[in-house]
Amino acid sequence: MIIGLFAVAGLASGQGLAGNDCPFLACPPFEGAPTYNDNGTIGATPESFSIIGPPLQAVHASVERAPTGFAVDPSLNIYLTYPRNSGPTPNNVVIATNFTGEKPWPNPEIQNCTANQNASTCFINVQNIVLDPKDPEHVLWAVDSGIQPGSMTATPYGPKVMSFNLTNNGSLIRSYPIPLPLYHDGMNANDVRINNSIGTGGFAFITDESQDGSLVAIDLHSGATVRRLFNTSVVKADPGYVGSYDGQPVYTWNGTHKSFTHTGSDGIALQSGNLYWGVLASRRFYYIPQTVLANFSLSDQEVLDAVVFLGQLGSEQAGFTADDKGVLYMTASEQNAIYQVQTLQRYVSEEVNGTPPGGEGPVAPGNYVVKTLVRSGLIQHADSAAIWDGYLYFCTNQLELSPTFQYKNVDARRGPWYSYRLWIGAGPAI
Numbered sequence: 001m002i003i004g005l006f007a008v009a010g011l012a013s014g015q016g017l018a019g020n021d022c023p024f025l026a027c028p029p030f031e032g033a034p035t036y037n038d039n040g041t042i043g044a045t046p047e048s049f050s051i052i053g054p055p056l057q058a059v060h061a062s063v064e065r066a067p068t069g070f071a072v073d074p075s076l077n078i079y080l081t082y083p084r085n086s087g088p089t090p091n092n093v094v095i096a097t098n099f100t101g102e103k104p105w106p107n108p109e110i111q112n113c114t115a116n117q118n119a120s121t122c123f124i125n126v127q128n129i130v131l132d133p134k135d136p137e138h139v140l141w142a143v144d145s146g147i148q149p150g151s152m153t154a155t156p157y158g159p160k161v162m163s164f165n166l167t168n169n170g171s172l173i174r175s176y177p178i179p180l181p182l183y184h185d186g187m188n189a190n191d192v193r194i195n196n197s198i199g200t201g202g203f204a205f206i207t208d209e210s211q212d213g214s215l216v217a218i219d220l221h222s223g224a225t226v227r228r229l230f231n232t233s234v235v236k237a238d239p240g241y242v243g244s245y246d247g248q249p250v251y252t253w254n255g256t257h258k259s260f261t262h263t264g265s266d267g268i269a270l271q272s273g274n275l276y277w278g279v280l281a282s283r284r285f286y287y288i289p290q291t292v293l294a295n296f297s298l299s300d301q302e303v304l305d306a307v308v309f310l311g312q313l314g315s316e317q318a319g320f321t322a323d324d325k326g327v328l329y330m331t332a333s334e335q336n337a338i339y340q341v342q343t344l345q346r347y348v349s350e351e352v353n354g355t356p357p358g359g360e361g362p363v364a365p366g367n368y369v370v371k372t373l374v375r376s377g378l379i380q381h382a383d384s385a386a387i388w389d390g391y392l393y394f395c396t397n398q399l400e401l402s403p404t405f406q407y408k409n410v411d412a413r414r415g416p417w418y419s420y421r422l423w424i425g426a427g428p429a430i
């Protein structure tokens with residue numbers, strides 16, 4: 001406000017001004033304004049956005065359409081998913097054959113369920129694929145929302161996680177269909193993580209990005225499944241959420257009719273025994289102990305009471321991943337960035353709120369300090385991220401430029417959509 005008054009005063013007096021239509025950079029400063037050199041001054045030029053972090057190395061270009069899911073295996077094969085809710089595609093899951101080449105994975109027949117296939121055995125709308133933490137050489141997992149494009153509810157047996165055998169041409173090992181009684185209110189399985197060390201045969205944990213939101217846990221031994229935290233604030237969007245993308249506010253559009261996105265729980269990662277998640281149409285993130293979600297005898301209230309709110313982080317966040325040194329990574333599309341936060345006190349290197357660096361145990365929730373690992377104009381809605389062999393990999397898809405988020409539903413995306421990696425010097429969390 002003060003600056004505004006000053007500018008008006010300057011214009012009125014006409015001191016040192018070239019006119020209202022001078023190009024921004026060519027406008028001379030007000031008379032008497034001190035001059036600054038470019039070196040020590042923030043905001044010396046209109047272009048002085050800060051680039052943060054190490055360089056990015058492009059690992060793949062998606063030429064025809066924008067991916068949501070990404071995995072890299074120990075042989076550095078890259079897998080991508082092209083879900084059908086963002087447009088028709090013959091192939092839902094592919095493996096990269098070279099920088100721009102792709103082929104359907106594990107085979108062409110599985111890519112799009114036909115009427116006479118059991119939907120637990122084929123793809124409808126796979127959102128993401130992840131390596132098995134215990135056996136990454138041999139097993140890859142997929143999560144399928146099971147929702148046909150345009151439909152509001154899932155096809156019977158369509159929502160599922162599937163395990164595939166990498167040493168046997170990607171043959172289906174087992175499918176875990178989510179039971180039909182859990183499909184209510186648009187359940188929309190979005191992302192999955194596996195912990196092989198809980199229970200007899202491990203657990204799969206899924207974020208449900210439906211408007212009401214929930215987390216789903218599957219016992220991989222018995223196949224028993226629960227849907228928890230349904231329609232609670234910790235998995236639901238902020239009402240009327242307006243994010244920002246490349247400097248522009250983001251609304252949801254149906255032609256010229258404006259509304260708001262209400263995507264719920266979305267990004268997910270397992271770190272140090274906790275399940276971390278973010279609510280996409282919000283700037284909030286949370287954790288809950290994995291053993292709580294895996295304990296089917298707890299009441300819904302007991303599960304809700306175990307949720308820890310980690311605060312606001314200045315961006316919506318689509319994808320999470322975690323490394324073997326306590327770090328949680330979050331893709332921050334509003335900031336063209338990847339965030340990181342340390343969860344284990346022994347790796348903390350700064351004093352926070354009187355807690356000295358180092359020590360034992362988890363970082364206290366109030367002492368979480370989220371930082372930007374990397375920020376670059378190359379990062380155009382980083383969606384899914386994965387870690388292998390010292391590198392953090394992620395795909396980008398310009399989601400906010402897609403028709404849903406553009407006035408009159410124009411498609412403002414421009415491919416190719418690149419996937420990148422950057423050095424972090426850590427392996428995946430196990």
Ligand SMILES: *[C@@H]1O[C@H](CO)[C@@H](O)[C@H](O)[C@H]1NC(C)=O
Binds near residue numbers: 037038039
């Ligand atoms: C900026 O710093 C560099 C290196 O210290 C120096 O050579 C240069 O003259 C400085 N530029 C200005 C505008 O002060």
Ligand SMILES: *[C@@H]1O[C@H](CO)[C@@H](O)[C@H](O)[C@H]1NC(C)=O
Binds near residue numbers: 089
């Ligand atoms: C996939 O299958 C659905 C239903 O079986 C069909 O409507 C759709 O056209 C198919 N998509 C492609 C790209 O083959």
Ligand SMILES: *[C@@H]1O[C@H](CO)[C@@H](O)[C@H](O)[C@H]1NC(C)=O
Binds near residue numbers: 097098100102103
């Ligand atoms: C890349 O892979 C595609 C699909 O597998 C193939 O058609 C193309 O020839 C490959 N390009 C190069 C340069 O090897």
Ligand SMILES: *[C@@H]1O[C@H](CO)[C@@H](O)[C@H](O)[C@H]1NC(C)=O
Binds near residue numbers: 118119120157
């Ligand atoms: C489809 O597969 C599921 C899971 O294996 C099974 O429970 C169901 O009976 C099958 N449905 C049909 C129609 O075969």
Ligand SMILES: *[C@@H]1O[C@H](CO)[C@@H](O)[C@H](O)[C@H]1NC(C)=O
Binds near residue numbers: 139165166168173
């Ligand atoms: C994967 O396939 C290989 C080769 O057929 C087989 O030896 C192995 O037992 C299979 N692994 C799983 C987990 O099914």
Ligand SMILES: *[C@@H]1O[C@H](CO)[C@@H](O)[C@H](O)[C@H]1NC(C)=O
Binds near residue numbers: 167168169
């Ligand atoms: C995998 O597929 C290739 C080519 O289709 C075939 O030659 C090979 O025998 C298959 N391997 C297994 C373990 O089935």
Ligand SMILES: *[C@@H]1O[C@H](CO)[C@@H](O)[C@H](O)[C@H]1NC(C)=O
Binds near residue numbers: 185212
């Ligand atoms: C979700 O919770 C809201 C109140 O927070 C309630 O109005 C709504 O009916 C609930 N939806 C369902 C499907 O239970």
Ligand SMILES: *[C@@H]1O[C@H](CO)[C@@H](O)[C@H](O)[C@H]1NC(C)=O
Binds near residue numbers: 254
């Ligand atoms: C978009 O608006 C049209 C009419 O203007 C309506 O028929 C359609 O259902 C709306 N679509 C959605 C997804 O709300």
Ligand SMILES: *[C@@H]1O[C@H](CO)[C@@H](O)[C@H](O)[C@H]1NC(C)=O
Binds near residue numbers: 291
């Ligand atoms: C997997 O579960 C085990 C047993 O609860 C736990 O020790 C481990 O930290 C969990 N893994 C991750 C990555 O959270």
Ligand SMILES: *[C@@H]1O[C@H](CO)[C@@H](O)[C@H](O)[C@H]1NC(C)=O
Binds near residue numbers: 291295296297298
């Ligand atoms: C599940 O929770 C109940 C109630 O707190 C507890 O008695 C039981 O030991 C828990 N089960 C496991 C496997 O931790």
